[in-house]
Ligand code: GNR
């Protein structure tokens with residue numbers, strides 16, 4: 578298994594709309610395992626394929642606590658088939674926007690249809706952190722980030738800060754020498 582580099586804001590890759598997975602095969606399983614290893618290393622509780630640069634509609638989640646056995650879950654071509662009426666607010670973060678957290682309101686419950694890593698069609702009625710995390714990850718599949726759900730003022734501040742960080746990390750060649 579391989580830990581892959583994470584794609585970080587403002588990389589335009591994060592705005593791509595990911596393509597449906599066409600076959601659930603060994604190569605896809607390898608990508609799922611690499612995503613899980615990358616997520617555990619970060620550490621995070623979820624990861625979408627686009628965050629490691631693969632524009633495929635697949636995400637991984639593990640909500641187990643540190644003192645529990647690992648509980649990796651793979652969701653392929655997930656679709657929300659029902660949203661509950663009630664909303665919930667959760668302080669979200671994103672591995673592609675390191676060290677920034679903000680409250681996001683989303684439906685408290687969602688029913689999600691997906692393929693598991695064996696290609697079997699499944700459905701889950703999600704609530705609590707699973708509902709929040711699934712919606713956060715499924716947003717990534719459509720190029721949507723959690724900062725798109727906060728005020729434009731806050732979003733613009735975050736994007737500006739990460740643009741500056743990226744500039745400082747990677748000086749333009751014309752400044753070299
Ligand atoms: O690790 C993560 N934690 C988290 C916390 C609250 C709401 C969503 C998340 S997902 C995030 C990992 C990530 O960026 N997934 O795309």
Ligand code: NI
Pocket residue numbers: 670671672673713717
């Ligand atoms: Ni994220």
